[in-house]
Amino acid sequence: MPTRSRTELSRLVDTGSRTDPTVELTDKQWSLIEDLFPWEPPAPQGGRPKAKPRACFNGIMWVLRTGARWKDLPEKYPPKSTCHDRLKEWSESGLFDQALERLLRALEESEILDLTETFADGTFASAKKGVNRLDRHAVAKELRL
Template identity: 50%
Template sequence: MSDRSRVEAGSRMEPEADDLQAELSDEHWLLIADLFANPDPSPKGGRPMADPRACFEGVLWMLRSGARWKDLPPRFPSRSTVHRRFIEWVGGGVLDRAWKRLMRKLDREGKIDWQKGFADGTFAPAKKGASTSAKPNAARGPRSWSSPTAAACRCRSTSLRQARPR
């Protein structure tokens, strides 16, 4: 399906002016580029893998915008490629390591105000009419929501604030 037909079908958002700027500076990319190295091409041949920076920028756009995968602007690799890389990077801990490197750099530069922060509850659904003290149905058992986006945004080890050097 061409980009034109997607737009006509209404499945893509109109590009905005901020869609045209890079999500990550060259300086910040150089700090984490080694984490996203592409494997060498197979001796059997085949299509080369999409540029990891373009895929990472697509992931950043998705996380920043909160849009649906199908709304990924055409300036990025295909949504299936970006999503597949996102899943691989979350599963392998690559996004977690990249996040920590970038946060440490910003912290050293004094660009993080640790006194301010917020929790985004957009992925925490509440059942309508459910009592806060109601017990979960035993047949269903307790469930916790989990998504790759949430996994990418959670810090699995000690927080940077606790770990930063004094």
């Protein structure tokens, strides 16, 4: 990871990923996770090549950064179904978590990010349907103990 001044970091935060959705992984960032996502060129006898993992990863990150729908994925990325399928595959296998962990660790090691204190926000998590009031009150009562 390149070392950046506090002023530059502040500018990057101000222009952030939500306001500048064109931000993609740098070559150095990709080199940190590239081994997790091997890619094989098409066989000599032909066939349709799989989309390159870096393009899919950038497409996934674009959707996550912008909060946009998959169908709004720009054409410069692989098709929405390909990116979504890769996210599902990589999430189920744990590869996506490993990649994010490596990238976050690199940011932390270069003192761009401090993860000593973090929070989870569950305000948008919906409740399971069919939970009766008694169960909800029992849970609330246990949490107060």
